[in-house]
Amino acid sequence: MLLLQALLVAFCTWFAATACPMWLRWSAYFGAPLVAGMVNGLLFGNLAYGLEVGSTVMMAYIGMVAIGGSLPSDYALAGYLGVAMTMLAGADPSVGLTVAVPLGLLGLLSFNVKMSLNSVWVQKADKYAEEGNTKGVVAMNLFASQIFPFITYFIPSFLCVYFGAPMLEGIMNAIPAQVTSILSLAGHLIPALGLAMLMSALFNPALLPFFAIGFVLSAYLGLGTMPIAILGAVAGILHLLYTQNGLDGIISSLSFEKDEEAADTEKTKRLSKKTLRRSWFIWQSWGQICYNYERMMGLGFCHCMVPVLQELYPNDKEAQAAGLKRHLSYFNTENNWGSIIPGIIAAMEEERANGANIDDDMVNSLKTALMGPLAGIGDSVTQSLVKVVLLSIAIGLASQGSVLGPVLLIVLFSAYALGVGYFCYNAGYKFGKNAVTKLLAGGLVKQLTEGLSVMGLMVLGCLVATVIPLTCPLSFELATGVLEVQAVFDTILPKLLPLVAFLITYRFIKKGAKPTTVLVGMFVVAAIFALTGILA
Amino acid sequence: MNIVASRVDERLVHGQIMTSWSKYLQLKRIIVVDDQLAVDSFMTTILTMAAPAGLEIEILSVADAAAKVQQDTSPVATMLLFKRIGQARALIEALKDTATPLMELNIGNVGSVPGRTQITKNVFLSPEETADITALENLGINVFLQMLYTDSVVSAQDIL
Numbered sequence: 001m002l003l004l005q006a007l008l009v010a011f012c013t014w015f016a017a018t019a020c021p022m023w024l025r026w027s028a029y030f031g032a033p034l035v036a037g038m039v040n041g042l043l044f045g046n047l048a049y050g051l052e053v054g055s056t057v058m059m060a061y062i063g064m065v066a067i068g069g070s071l072p073s074d075y076a077l078a079g080y081l082g083v084a085m086t087m088l089a090g091a092d093p094s095v096g097l098t099v100a101v102p103l104g105l106l107g108l109l110s111f112n113v114k115m116s117l118n119s120v121w122v123q124k125a126d127k128y129a130e131e132g133n134t135k136g137v138v139a140m141n142l143f144a145s146q147i148f149p150f151i152t153y154f155i156p157s158f159l160c161v162y163f164g165a166p167m168l169e170g171i172m173n174a175i176p177a178q179v180t181s182i183l184s185l186a187g188h189l190i191p192a193l194g195l196a197m198l199m200s201a202l203f204n205p206a207l208l209p210f211f212a213i214g215f216v217l218s219a220y221l222g223l224g225t226m227p228i229a230i231l232g233a234v235a236g237i238l239h240l241l242y243t244q245n246g247l248d249g250i251i252s253s254l255s256f257e258k259d260e261e262a263a264d265t266e267k268t269k270r271l272s273k274k275t276l277r278r279s280w281f282i283w284q285s286w287g288q289i290c291y292n293y294e295r296m297m298g299l300g301f302c303h304c305m306v307p308v309l310q311e312l313y314p315n316d317k318e319a320q321a322a323g324l325k326r327h328l329s330y331f332n333t334e335n336n337w338g339s340i341i342p343g344i345i346a347a348m349e350e351e352r353a354n355g356a357n358i359d360d361d362m363v364n365s366l367k368t369a370l371m372g373p374l375a376g377i378g379d380s381v382t383q384s385l386v387k388v389v390l391l392s393i394a395i396g397l398a399s400q401g402s403v404l405g406p407v408l409l410i411v412l413f414s415a416y417a418l419g420v421g422y423f424c425y426n427a428g429y430k431f432g433k434n435a436v437t438k439l440l441a442g443g444l445v446k447q448l449t450e451g452l453s454v455m456g457l458m459v460l461g462c463l464v465a466t467v468i469p470l471t472c473p474l475s476f477e478l479a480t481g482v483l484e485v486q487a488v489f490d491t492i493l494p495k496l497l498p499l500v501a502f503l504i505t506y507r508f509i510k511k512g513a514k515p516t517t518v519l520v521g522m523f524v525v526a527a528i529f530a531l532t533g534i535l536a
Numbered sequence: 537m538n539i540v541a542s543r544v545d546e547r548l549v550h551g552q553i554m555t556s557w558s559k560y561l562q563l564k565r566i567i568v569v570d571d572q573l574a575v576d577s578f579m580t581t582i583l584t585m586a587a588p589a590g591l592e593i594e595i596l597s598v599a600d601a602a603a604k605v606q607q608d609t610s611p612v613a614t615m616l617l618f619k620r621i622g623q624a625r626a627l628i629e630a631l632k633d634t635a636t637p638l639m640e641l642n643i644g645n646v647g648s649v650p651g652r653t654q655i656t657k658n659v660f661l662s663p664e665e666t667a668d669i670t671a672l673e674n675l676g677i678n679v680f681l682q683m684l685y686t687d688s689v690v691s692a693q694d695i696l
Binding site for chain 2: 441
């Protein structure tokens with residue numbers, strides 16, 4: 001039984017870490033602990049326990065962003081492996097973080113080794129490209145890319161579950177109650193770190209009142225994340241209505257003018273709708289599957305150009321080879337909004353095949369010019385805003401024991417990724433490099449960022465009040481009766497302690513403290529306060 | 537000019553700058569210094585329009601940037617951003633004997649292209665670029681490699 005479980009957990013860890021299509025990876029990887037709660041819950045036949053552990057662990061990771069190939073912690077190991085280990089040890093959900101966080105940090109090793117070693121497949125792809133061997137290039141991206149991750153993710157996870165779980169269960173049973181209380185208090189503190197990191201990403205002095213609204217709605221009225229997210233969306237729209245040029249201003253910014261569709265009948269070679277769809281889908285699924293430090297998404301980009309090159313240059317091995325080589329250069333952007341770039345390049349390839357004077361240098365310099373700005377937009381919208389809002393709704397539902405939490409996360413995040421990606425790819429193909437100017441000039445992105453920031457800050461306020469469950473168990477015998485300290489705090493401000501913990505953590509993050517340092521600090525603080533019995 | 541950071545980043549204003557550095561340094565302005573970009577109207581449009589609310593982006597040539605650094609006395613928190621190390625060297629050399637010299641240079645991301653060798657996981661340098669860095673160090677400039685502010689600082693001296 002344990003053997004089968006170990007194999008399945010290891011498979012999930014590896015799959016979410018590197019093998020699954022990118023559009024699914026947004027939820028399966030960045031929401032790993034929560035999705036793992038569901039998957040492992042089903043696997044071990046205890047869904048409620050799984051969801052409880054998953055949503056507790058998820059809280060620590062809600063504010064973390066992975067940008068430009070840098071990762072604060074590996075979500076797959078923290079999630080799938082961390083939740084599984086916690087469950088197999090039968091530990092309390094609040095201890096789950098103590099198990100998951102170190103695994104997530106160790107996972108950075110898995111990530112770094114894979115990122116360094118995967119370069120060899122790109123170099124091998126260079127050779128295949130030289131020969132015009134498209135199958136070889138594709139095989140490098142899809143299959144060879146999985147060899148090292150299998151070694152760095154699957155094998156350690158399998159060994160950890162198979163040999164570690166029985167040991168961990170023994171350790172958990174053997175540790176004294178004091179240690180458990182420290183770990184549990186640390187588990188209550190750690191979400192403050194994720195939220196503080198989120199705050200530093202969302203911080204905008206003008207929008208801070210929305211944070212207060214979210215906090216009050218939750219602390220005083222006890223509203224959950226779902227109603228607050230809905231109110232947040234409404235507040236976001238109202239905010240735009242009052243600060244932008246009313247409704248017309250918003251609508252005009254959203255419309256994507258469809259002019260200058262020049263009817264160029266001179267084109268003899270045209271990319272079919274089917275080819276464009278295939279190219280787009282390859283990009284959004286496998287653009288990052290062979291992510292590596294040397295060329296980042298270079299090989300994935302080349303892969304998505306394969307159907308384009310094959311249609312434009314059928315039976316012309318030499319032209320295909322030149323095309324493959326052209327697209328194997330360094331490339332790194334955000335997958336969803338960045339889809340505009342392969343769209344633009346597909347259009348450029350089409351023009352080139354029709355005899356336009358476009359050389360390799362022009363193609364490459366346009367790719368490099370656009371990848372940064374689009375990653376800037378994409379990372380802020382997708383990771384700091386959309387991810388946070390979706391995750392908080394999902395955590396809210398899952399912590400009430402509803403499996404709808406992780407399911408909604410997967411459905412909505414995939415829909416967002418595919419929807420934005422499809423729109424951007426086609427806009428890129430249709431309008432060429434003007435697509436980017438059009439996208440940005442309309443103010444669509446700025447409106448979206450501003451509106452989602454309002455929603456994000458309200459949800460953040462709500463999260464501060466709900467996911468940092470700190471209380472003070474102290475009480476004093478007085479002549480007039482028993483004085484409960486927590487009751488005094490509650491009369492000042494409900495959820496005062498969570499708010500204070502959040503603000504202190506935010507101060508450290510803002511001053512540039514490293515997340516790992518803060519994490520260690522939290523364990524020290526937890527030890528002091530748990531042993532003295534001041535906090536629980 | 538209130539220069540809070542000078543950085544070489546081939547990807548210019550991307551996710552790391554927008555979601556990490558600009559928040560940490562509370563940037564209000566980014567000045568991209570590059571002779572080629574300054575005359576490229578398409579890139580100028582893209583870069584200025586991609587700027588998030590509250591962050592101003594300017595693109596200047598080395599000569600214009602040198603003049604601006606000396607004249608501008610506003611307290612606006614500014615990052616000087618370079619696409620190419622050579623351009624950073626040119627600006628630093630242009631400013632070295634003025635009242636407002638630049639004393640630090642952060643190397644963020646320099647990608648892999650043929651002719652460059654890997655220095656750290658995200659920095660690849662050509663022999664000319666390595667020579668530029670050595671020249672800067674000889675001027676007494678502190679050149680260091682750091683991707684995000686949460687990453688550790690690595691002095692260029694130690695690894696080149």
